[in-house]
Amino acid sequence: MHHIVQKAYIELFQKEPDFDANIKYSRAFKGFNANVRYTREVMHFRLSYQWKEISDDIKIGLIQSLLNKVFRSDKKTMNQELYEIFLKKVPTFSKKLESDPILEDSFNRMNELYFQGIFLKPNLVFGGNNFRTLGTYNYNDDTIMISSVLRKDQNLMDYVMYHEMLHMKFRYKKTGKRVVHHSKEFREWESRYHDKDVESKLKQFLRKERFLDIWF
Numbered sequence: 662m663h664h665i666v667q668k669a670y671i672e673l674f675q676k677e678p679d680f681d682a683n684i685k686y687s688r689a690f691k692g693f694n695a696n697v698r699y700t701r702e703v704m705h706f707r708l709s710y711q712w713k714e715i716s717d718d719i720k721i722g723l724i725q726s727l728l729n730k731v732f733r734s735d736k737k738t739m740n741q742e743l744y745e746i747f748l749k750k751v752p753t754f755s756k757k758l759e760s761d762p763i764l765e766d767s768f769n770r771m772n773e774l775y776f777q778g779i780f781l782k783p784n785l786v787f788g789g790n791n792f793r794t795l796g797t798y799n800y801n802d803d804t805i806m807i808s809s810v811l812r813k814d815q816n817l818m819d820y821v822m823y824h825e826m827l828h829m830k831f832r833y834k835k836t837g838k839r840v841v842h843h844s845k846e847f848r849e850w851e852s853r854y855h856d857k858d859v860e861s862k863l864k865q866f867l868r869k870e871r872f873l874d875i876w877f
């Protein structure tokens with residue numbers, strides 16, 4: 662029995678549940694969708710992956726509204742109120758961010774050069790002057806973040822952009838249960854980048870910039 666479902670049920674019906682239940686997070690759902698499937702003995706709650714980050718209080722409200730449907734009741738709790746307030750805020754929560762035009766150019770260049778323009782534009786934002794994390798792709802909010810350090814060099818920016826776009830391409834690639842972020846196939850694609858010296862240029866650039874960052 663999943664503790665969140667147990668808590669939700671007891672608060673709703675003032676008794677221990679007489680069934681088993683589990684919660685699974687699924688990337689197949691968009692936004693904050695969720696559903697429940699059940700047999701006499703087991704309830705399977707499936708929540709979109711975005712729910713993972715949300716607090717238990719709000720999740721309990723969601724589970725209770727699903728339990729109400731299953732048991733055809735319309736009991737109201739504080740948690741359900743929280744859940745309803747949360748849902749009203751969702752449109753602002755998941756809205757597209759402004760994309761930076763410099764990054765947009767870089768994205769379009771890489772999209773045309775390597776992907777026949779198939780990718781829809783994600784959110785594109787500059788991060789801080791980070792030397793260690795040059796770029797990230799977050800598939801929960803579909804955002805590529807590029808370190809501001811790379812503003813000075815278009816070639817290197819394109820290379821990191823290309824790398825993050827490969828994460829978009831390979832995001833569902835799984836080997837057994839482990840998600841392989843930089844699979845052999847990923848590395849093979851990465852090596853197609855037109856500037857074959859880009860890795861050494863990147864190292865050199867970072868060494869110089871780090872030095873400037875410390876001393877000036």
Ligand SMILES: [Zn+2]
Pocket residue numbers: 824828842843
């Ligand atoms: Zn990576």
